[in-house]
Structure formats: structure tokens, C-alpha cells
Amino acid sequence: xxxxxxxxxxxxxxxxxxxxxxxxxxxxxxxxxxxxxxxxxxxxxxxxxxxxxxxxxxxxxxxxxxxxxxxxxxxxxxxxxxxxxxxxxxxxxxxxxxxxxxxxxxxxxxxxxxxxxxxxxxxxxxxxxxxxxxxxxxxxxxxxxxxxxxxxxxxxxxxxxxxxxxxxxxxxxxxxxxxxxxxxxxxxxxxxxxxxxxxxxxxxxxxxxxxxxxxxxxxxxxxxxxxxxxxxxxxxxxxxxxxxxxxxxxxxxxxxxxxxxxxxxxxxxxxxxxxxxxxxxxxxxxxxxxxxxxxxxxxxxxxxxxxxxxxxxxxxxxxxxxxxxxxxxxxxxxxxxxxxxxxxxxxxxxxxxxxxxxxxxxxxxxxxxxxxxxxxxxxxxxxxxxxxxxxxxxxxxx
Amino acid sequence: xxxxxxxxxxxxxxxxxxxxxxxxxxxxxxxxxxxxxxxxxxxxxxxxxxxxxxxxxxxxxxxxxxxxxxxxxxxxxxxxxxxxxxxxxxxxxxxxxxxxxxxxxxxxxxxxxxxxxxxxxxxxxxxxxxxxxxxxxxxxxxxxxxxxxxxxxxxxxxxxxxxxxxxxxxxxxxxxxxxxxxxxxxxxxxxxxxxxxxxxxxxxxxxxxxxxxxxxxxxxxxxxxxxxxxxxxxxxxxxxxxxxxxxxxxxxxxxxxxxxxxxxxxxxxxxxxxxxxxxxxxxxxxxxxxxxxxxxxxxxxxxxxxxxxxxxxxxxxxxxxxxxxxxxxxxxxxxxxxxxxxxxxxxxxxxxxxxxxxxxxxxxxxxxxxxxxxxxxxxxxxxxxxxxxxxxxxxxxx
Numbered sequence: 001x002x003x004x005x006x007x008x009x010x011x012x013x014x015x016x017x018x019x020x021x022x023x024x025x026x027x028x029x030x031x032x033x034x035x036x037x038x039x040x041x042x043x044x045x046x047x048x049x050x051x052x053x054x055x056x057x058x059x060x061x062x063x064x065x066x067x068x069x070x071x072x073x074x075x076x077x078x079x080x081x082x083x084x085x086x087x088x089x090x091x092x093x094x095x096x097x098x099x100x101x102x103x104x105x106x107x108x109x110x111x112x113x114x115x116x117x118x119x120x121x122x123x124x125x126x127x128x129x130x131x132x133x134x135x136x137x138x139x140x141x142x143x144x145x146x147x148x149x150x151x152x153x154x155x156x157x158x159x160x161x162x163x164x165x166x167x168x169x170x171x172x173x174x175x176x177x178x179x180x181x182x183x184x185x186x187x188x189x190x191x192x193x194x195x196x197x198x199x200x201x202x203x204x205x206x207x208x209x210x211x212x213x214x215x216x217x218x219x220x221x222x223x224x225x226x227x228x229x230x231x232x233x234x235x236x237x238x239x240x241x242x243x244x245x246x247x248x249x250x251x252x253x254x255x256x257x258x259x260x261x262x263x264x265x266x267x268x269x270x271x272x273x274x275x276x277x278x279x280x281x282x283x284x285x286x287x288x289x290x291x292x293x294x295x296x297x298x299x300x301x302x303x304x305x306x307x308x309x310x311x312x313x314x315x316x317x318x319x320x321x322x323x324x325x326x327x328x329x330x331x332x333x334x335x336x337x338x339x340x341x342x343x344x345x346x347x348x349x350x351x352x353x354x355x356x357x358x359x360x361x362x363x364x365x366x367x368x369x370x371x372x373x374x375x376x377x378x379x380x381x382x383x384x385x386x387x388x389x390x391x392x393x394x395x396x397x398x
Numbered sequence: 399x400x401x402x403x404x405x406x407x408x409x410x411x412x413x414x415x416x417x418x419x420x421x422x423x424x425x426x427x428x429x430x431x432x433x434x435x436x437x438x439x440x441x442x443x444x445x446x447x448x449x450x451x452x453x454x455x456x457x458x459x460x461x462x463x464x465x466x467x468x469x470x471x472x473x474x475x476x477x478x479x480x481x482x483x484x485x486x487x488x489x490x491x492x493x494x495x496x497x498x499x500x501x502x503x504x505x506x507x508x509x510x511x512x513x514x515x516x517x518x519x520x521x522x523x524x525x526x527x528x529x530x531x532x533x534x535x536x537x538x539x540x541x542x543x544x545x546x547x548x549x550x551x552x553x554x555x556x557x558x559x560x561x562x563x564x565x566x567x568x569x570x571x572x573x574x575x576x577x578x579x580x581x582x583x584x585x586x587x588x589x590x591x592x593x594x595x596x597x598x599x600x601x602x603x604x605x606x607x608x609x610x611x612x613x614x615x616x617x618x619x620x621x622x623x624x625x626x627x628x629x630x631x632x633x634x635x636x637x638x639x640x641x642x643x644x645x646x647x648x649x650x651x652x653x654x655x656x657x658x659x660x661x662x663x664x665x666x667x668x669x670x671x672x673x674x675x676x677x678x679x680x681x682x683x684x685x686x687x688x689x690x691x692x693x694x695x696x697x698x699x700x701x702x703x704x705x706x707x708x709x710x711x712x713x714x715x716x717x718x719x720x721x722x723x724x725x726x727x728x729x730x731x732x733x734x735x736x737x738x739x740x741x742x743x744x745x746x747x748x749x750x751x752x753x754x755x756x757x758x759x760x761x762x763x764x765x766x767x768x769x770x771x772x773x774x775x776x777x778x779x780x781x782x783x784x785x786x787x788x789x790x791x792x793x794x795x796x
Contacts, residue, residue, distance in 0.1 A: 151623060154666065155616045155645035163700065214612040214780040218553045219655025225549060225679040247553035247677060249659050251647050251780065257617025261647050261659070268552065269693035270682050271703035279645060281623040284668050288686035289707065295667035302561065305669035309687065309707055382612040382649065382782040 005351050008034035008059075008067045010088065011080030012042040013176065015102060019079060020046055022334050023344050025053040030348060034059035034067045037080075039175065064088060068095045075351045077129075078102060081177035082189075086111040086368070089126050090118040098357075099126040100347045101364065103192045105371025109388060112365035112372070116390050119361040127347045127357030128364040130196035132274060134342035137312065138197040139321035141278060141285055145201050147319070149294070151282030156201060158194025159263030159275040165226040168267065172237070182244040186217050187375035188264050189244070192367045194274045195262060196359070201278065202258055205362045206398045210260075210387040213252045215374035217245025222267035242267075250374050252387070255395075262370070285312070365390040403749050406432035406457075406465045408486065409478030410440040411574065413500060417477065418444055420732050421742050423451040428746060432457035434465045435478075437573065462486060466493045473498060473749045475527075479575035480587075484509045484766070487524050488516040496749045497524040498742070499762065501590045503769025507786060510763035510770070514788050517759040525745045525755030526762040528594035530672060532740035535710065536595040537719035539676060539683055543599050545717070547692070549680030554599060556592025557661030557673040563624040566665065570635070580642040584615050585773035586662050587642070590765045592672045593660060594757070599676065600656055603760045604796045608658075608785040611650045613772035615643025620665035640665075648772050650785070660768070683710070763788040 007030050009016055016037070024030050035046035035058050043060040050058050061067060067076065068091055075098040078088050082104035089099045093115075106112050119126060132138060145153060164178065171179025181189055202208050220242045231237055246267045252260040263275055276287040283294040289309040301308060320328075323342065333341035350357045369387065377385050389395065405428050407414055414435070422428050433444035433456050441458040448456050459465060465474065466489055473496040476486050480502035487497045491513075504510050517524060530536060543551060562576065569577025579587055600606050618640045629635055644665045650658040661673055674685040681692035687707040699706060718726075721740065731739035748755045767785065775783045787793065 152619050154619050154643075155663075212779065214614065214649070214782070216612065216649045216651055216657055218657040221550050221552050221679050245552075245657075247657060249649050249657060251612070251614045251649065253614055253780070259614055259616040259643075259645060259647060265553075265677065268677050268682065269680060269691060269697075270677070270700075271691050271696070271706075272700045273703070279663065279666050279668070281619050282667060284666065286686055288684055290704065293667060293669050298669070299667075302668075302670045305671070306688065306708065308669075310704065381610065382651070384612070384780040 004031045006033045006074045008076045010036045010064045010078050012037040012046045016079030023340050032058050036061050036067045086115050093118045093122045093124040098351045100129050105189050106368040108372050112369040116365045125357045128359045129343050130192045131339035131343045132193040133196045134339040136324050140319050143321045144319045150280030153280045155259050155279040156198045157261040157277035158198050160190045160193050161265045161273040161275050164266040186243045188248045188250045191370035195367050205395045209255045209395045211253045212384050212386050214382050214384045215250040215377035216382045217378050218247040222246045362391045402429045404431045404472045406474045408434045408462045408476050410435040410444045414477030419447050421738050430456050432465045434459050484513050491516045491520045491522040498527050498745045503587050504766040506770050510767040514763045523755045526757045527741050528590045529737035529741045530591040531594045532737045534722050541719045542717045548678030551678045553657050553677040554596045555659040555675035558588045558591045559663045559671040559673050562664040584641045586646045586648045589768035593765050603793045607653045607793045609651045610782050610784050612780050612782045613648040613775035614780045615776050616645040620644045760789045
């Protein structure tokens with residue numbers, strides 16, 4: 001019988017609780033030994049889920065330090081407010097505990113260096129749990145890129161294009177950290193969807209690296225307009241000024257010469273998309289119409305392209321990624337279309353085997369640093385800022 | 399009977415000749431009195447078209463100065479290489495001749511100032527013949543913006559997304575100016591599709607203005623790859639290095655706080671698109687799937703958007719622009735889906751009535767300056783550059 005993995009969860013807001021219920025408690029090897037949140041009611045609700053699912057009562061605590069001092073803890077999952085992600089991860093690594101870190105952006109370049117140094121000092125792995133790296137389309141397209149279907153890749157794009165107005169506007173009631181971030185900061189605050197998958201397509205930190213970026217934000221009007229129509233009773237909130245621009249566009253240059261356009265669009269009415277685009281010398285993909293255009297195949301339809309919208313499905317059979325082929329055979333588990341299961345299963349497997357994590361500290365630092373760097377660029381009127389080489393040259397040989 | 403307008407055409411490459419045949423010779427008020435190109439064979443071919451269509455033999459000349467010294471010339475249409483656009487336009491304006499200028503970008507900010515000053519000195523109107531300002535979808539969406547359907551506009555995007563590899567790679571045989579530009583320059587070389595329509599949506603130079611931009615270019619691989627496969631016999635050309643990056647991304651900030659993302663994507667395999675996006679506080683449009691998402695109307699389909707692809711057609715009846723309503727009733731003329739006819743008809747009407755042109759010298763200077771400014775920003779690693787106020791403050795009151 002395989003050994004179970006003792007796991008604690010810190011941060012039990014909407015994301016943490018739903019992961020607990022739908023992913024962690026469903027994993028045959030995970031034993032939840034502690035649940036922690038600054039709000040006691042959240043701990044209680046989480047512990048009830050654990051017991052209801054048939055596991056023993058876990059430790060309930062509002063003090064994460066108590067969690068990190070538990071004996072026999074194999075891994076901690078950090079699903080807290082963005083502000084605490086990196087510092088808590090470092091503390092856990094220093095306590096010798098594997099860290100699974102939910103996504104978000106960094107607040108300074110320094111904290112990205114800090115976690116890199118913590119890893120290099122302790123050798124305790126940390127994994128950024130970027131579920132979109134396990135998206136079905138993302139993995140299939142990565143497979144196509146690796147097989148050369150699009151030729152040499154020269155430009156990609158992606159974004160977090162998700163209408164979060166009601167979540168943010170209800171941030172007081174829901175105790176959600178996004179509200180204070182949107183009130184006071186202006187940046188690409190959620191870069192890792194879709195930068196994670198794009199970084200894999202472009203071999204970032206493995207033969208390529210992010211060199212510099214420019215970032216610009218539109219004015220901030222979406223939340224104000226929403227609150228005036230939906231929360232007009234709250235007189236204080238009605239006059240709130242949001243620092244966060246509605247649409248933030250960040251353009252990144254890579255060492256090999258590729259450009260990446262990242263878009264954050266979370267406070268305007270829109271459909272959900274991660275806006276993935278791949279442009280190479282032999283073809284392109286655009287998520288907005290889920291179509292693949294290949295040189296020499298689709299040439300006759302330059303001006304009649306709408307008839308090929310959705311043609312990604314035609315390529316499924318040939319290019320489905322092995323990870324998803326196996327997953328489909330075994331039965332896709334719930335959670336963001338199955339991505340959550342895959343990313344957490346990979347993490348748990350690394351913990352169990354005491355192996356490195358597939359998304360490592362250098363990826364984490366590089367991807368998360370984009371928030372701090374875009375904040376800097378926006379504040380400087382779109383001035384280009386350098387993206388540090390967190391590998392200190394190791395990207396050349398990895 | 400309405401007076402005819404005496405028109406000369408300078409520049410008779412593919413664009414000039416096809417416009418002559420399909421638009422100018424079809425216009426009931428246009429009399430072509432001269433055709434001019436540096437290549438005599440092009441003049442001859444153009445003159446044959448004029449005669450074949452039943453008009454008298456026009457002057458054929460390779461010297462544009464001869465054209466500008468003609469008596470009774472009402473207007474000149476400049477369809478030459480980009481490099482000559484502005485200087486020739488200025489000479490024509492100084493000769494008192496209305497100028498219709500085909501699209502392209504400027505090579506320096508100074509030449510944009512020069513044409514503004516030429517207009518202010520001579521009061522002779524010039525019109526940038528930006529046909530995309532007359533696109534059916536562009537005008538319908540402008541109509542929707544003006545009626546407030548999308549709420550307050552905060553972000554827009556557009557581009558010139560057109561695979562021109564074969565045109566550029568055959569530039570020697572076809573004597574096409576794009577070839578030398580792509581070999582030696584790296585910039586947003588064709589900004590006015592879709593900046594023209596976007597500028598109208600955002601009231602640029604009429605209550606709003608473009609403030610600054612950053613521009614970044616990807617590496618240049620598309621033409622090289624194409625030439626290796628399609629022109630491998632030409633040993634010199636095979637090793638040509640193209641300065642022009644395959645994809646250029648330019649982000650513009652406006653005085654009222656909107657952002658504009660402009661994309662140039664002309665040397666990779668792809669379908670044609672102008673990539674129009676409109677994002678407001680009440681809704682959005684995306685040309686890639688030709689769909690309109692409206693707040694309070696489409697909310698239930700955030701995650702199932704593909705079923706609404708192409709829904710722009712549902713809005714035709716209600717929001718078709720009056721210009722197009724009339725045009726459809728009268729019968730759409732050929733030429734880029736009818737846009738060419740409309741833009742030239744507007745120009746000819748202005749000439750005939752000795753009125754100002756609907757796209758004027760300030761629009762021309764502002765839109766065309768983006769090429770020179772993006773070249774500067776790219777050369778400076780994406781550094782933000784200021785966009786001059788060519789109106790010197792008149793945008794506040796226009």
C-alpha cells in the first residue's frame with residue numbers, strides 16, 4: 001500500500017474550501033491533518049468537510065505557525081491572501097515542509113529573490129499550483145508546438161479575462177483580498193494564468209528567459225459603474241476610487257526574441273477567456289475562435305476564416321497531450337475542467353516521492369515577479385523594466 | 399448637371415491601378431486628366447484603362463511635378479510608395495490642389511508637422527483615404543458606441559493582421575516598396591488600419607487625444623522561413639536579414655485614460671483580420687469571433703460563449719450605420735467590400751463642394767506619426783515616447 005501524505009491547508013476562503021472538498025479529500029493519498037485560516041469560522045467549516053468525508057478531525061487553528069510546527073507534516077497548501085503567499089512559503093520551506101502555493105502575483109522583486117534563496121538554502125521544493133499549465137487545450141497546443149506544427153514560435157499572447165466585478169464589489173462581505181488590492185494597486189495582478197502555459201511553450205528558464213516588460217493600464221471605470229448600479233445603498237463604497245485600471249496590457253520580450261502580450265481584464269462585462277494566441281512561422285492558434293490556421297493547409301481561407309472557427313477539435317485525436325489522454329481514460333475529476341486535479345496530483349506525487357516539483361521555485365519567482373514589475377512600469381508611464389534572471393544563468397543549461 | 403472633378407493619379411502600382419479601374423473610373427463625377435508613375439509602363443497601362451472606360455487619353459508622365467503644374471486640376475490622388483506620401487502631398491497643397499492620400503505611416507514626426515503647417519499656411523485640404531473608417535462593421539460599432547451600448551469605453555484594440563509574405567518576397571519583381579521597408583526598418587509600419595476607426599470611437603482630436611505609446615517587436619523569422627521554402631533559387635535574397643519584426647505590439651495611452659493596443663502581424667501565416675476589440679463598462683466586441691457581449695444580456699454565458707460567436711449579425715437591423723444603410727439600398731460598389739468606394743466618394747464630394755475633408759490633416763498627422771514613434775520606441779527597447787499634439791490644443795474645442 002502506498003504511504004499517505006500528511007497535508008495541512010492554510011487559507012480557507014472560497015478557493016481553499018472548494019479545493020479541500022473537490023480535490024484534496026478526493027485524493028486517495030492525502031490525509032488532511034490541519035486546517036488553518038485567520039477566521040475561525042472558516043476553519044470550522046473546513047474541519048467539518050474533512051470529518052464528513054471520513055477522515056479524523058484535523059487540527060483547527062487560526063495560527064499558521066502552529067501548523068508549521070506540527071510533527072510529521074509532509075506538505076502545506078497555501079491558499080491565503082496573495083500578500084502572505086511568499087513569506088509563508090518561505091517559513092514552511094525553512095521548517096522542511098514541501099509547499100504547494102496557490103497562484104497570485106508578487107508585491108516586490110525582493111520577495112521573489114527571497115523565496116529563490118530559501119530554496120537554495122533549504123533545498124525544500126515549492127510548487128506554484130498553476131492549474132492552467134494543465135488545461136486540456138494548453139497541453140494539446142504545447143504538444144503541437146513541441147512537434148513543430150506551428151514552426152518557430154515568434155509571438156504569443158494570453159490573459160486573465162474574467163469578469164470579477166461581483167466578487168470584488170462584495171469583497172467586504174466575503175472578506176476577499178481582491179477588494180483591497182483593486183482599491184490601492186494598479187498592475188498585472190494575476191499574471192500566471194496565462195503566463196505559465198506560455199512560459200512552457202517558450203522554454204522559459206529552460207533555454208530561454210523573460211528579459212524585460214512594459215505595462216500600461218487603462219482608466220478604472222468598470223467597478224465604479226457596477227457599484228453605482230448594484231450596491232448603491234452602500235454610501236461609503238459608492239464613492240470608492242479604484243486604483244486598478246480595468247485593462248492592463250503587458251508586453252514582455254524574451255531572450256530568444258519572442259514577444260508575449262499579457263492582458264488582465266477583470267472589471268468589465270465579458271465572457272471568460274484566457275486569450276491564448278500562438279504565432280509561429282508555420283501557423284497560428286487563437287482561443288477567441290478556437291481555431292488553428294496552418295500554412296499550406298488553410299491558405300485558401302484567408303478571407304473566409306469564420307467557417308473554420310472551432311476547428312481545434314479536428315486536431316484532438318492527433319495531438320491530445322499524453323497527460324490528458326490518460327486522464328480522459330481514467331475519468332476526469334472535477335475542478336476547473338479537471339485542471340485542479342492534475343496540478344495537485346502532480347504536487348502530491350512529488351511530495352510522496354520526495355522529488356523536485358514540475359513547476360519549481362525559479363518558475364514561481366519569474367512568473368510572480370511580473371506583478372511587481374508591471375506595477376513599476378505602469379507607475380513610470382510604461383517605462384521598460386528589466387526582469388531579473390532568478391536562475392543566475394542556470395537557464396542556459398537547464 | 400453636376401460639375402465633374404478633374405483628378406490626377408500619382409502612383410500606379412497594384413493599389414493605384416486597381417483603384418483607378420474599380421473606383422475612380424466608376425465615379426460619375428471623376429475625370430482622370432493625368433496618370434503618373436516613376437515607371438512608364440505603369441503609366442501606359444493606366445492610360446489604357448482610362449481610354450478603355452471611355453474617357454479621353456490622359457496625360458502620361460513619370461514626373462509628378464508635371465502633374466502638379468497642370469491647369470484646372472481639382473484633386474490629386476497619391477498612391478505612391480510610402481516614402482513619398484507626405485512630401486508630395488505638401489507640394490500639391492502648395493500648388494492649391496486638394497490631396498487624397500493613400501494610407502501608410504510617416505518616417506519622422508517632423509514630416510507630420512510639415513504637412514500640418516502646410517495646411518495651416520495654404521488652407522488646402524488633404525484627406526487620408528483610410529478606407530477602414532468606412533468598413534461596415536467599424537461604422538456599425540461606432541454607431542453602437544455613440545448610442546452608449548457598450549457604456550463608457552475604456553480599452554480598444556485593432557491591427558493590420560494580413561499575411562503579406564508573398565507580396566514582400568516578390569518585391570523585387572513587383573517593384574514593391576514594402577520589400578525595402580521590411581529589410582531596413584522595424585516599426586508599426588501600417589498603423590491607420592485599425593487606428594483610424596479606433597480614433598473615431600475614442601473621439602481622438604475631437605475631445606480626446608493620443609498621449610504616449612510603447613512599442614515592441616518580436617524577432618523576424620516569417621519572411622526568412624518563407625523565402626527558404628519558396629524562393630530558394632535566389633541565392634542573394636535567401637540570406638537577406640529583415641529588420642522588421644514579425645509581430646509589433648504598440649500600446650497607446652489617451653488623454654481621457656483609454657488604452658489602445660495596435661498589432662502589426664504581416665509576415666506570418668494567418669487569416670485576415672483587423673482584430674477590432676471594444677471594451678466598455680457595459681459590454682464588449684471582439685472581431686476574432688464577431689461577437690457582442692452585453693452586460694445584463696449575456697451574463698449567463700460567461701463560460702459558454704462559443705454559442706454566440708457571430709452574433710453581430712443579430713444587431714445589424716438595429717444598429718447598421720446610416721451611411722451603410724443608404725449604401726446598401728443604392729448598391730454596394732466593389733473594392734475591399736465597398737469601403738474604397740465610400741472613402742473616395744466622400745473625398746470627391748469634399749473636392750466638388752470645396753469643403754473640408756472628413757479625415758483631415760490633424761487626423762492624418764496623428765495617425766501616421768505612430769510609425770515614426772513606434773520605430774523610436776522599439777529602438778529604445780520599448781521606452782515610452784510622447785505623441786505630439788498636432789492640433790496645438792485645438793482638440794479641446796473641436
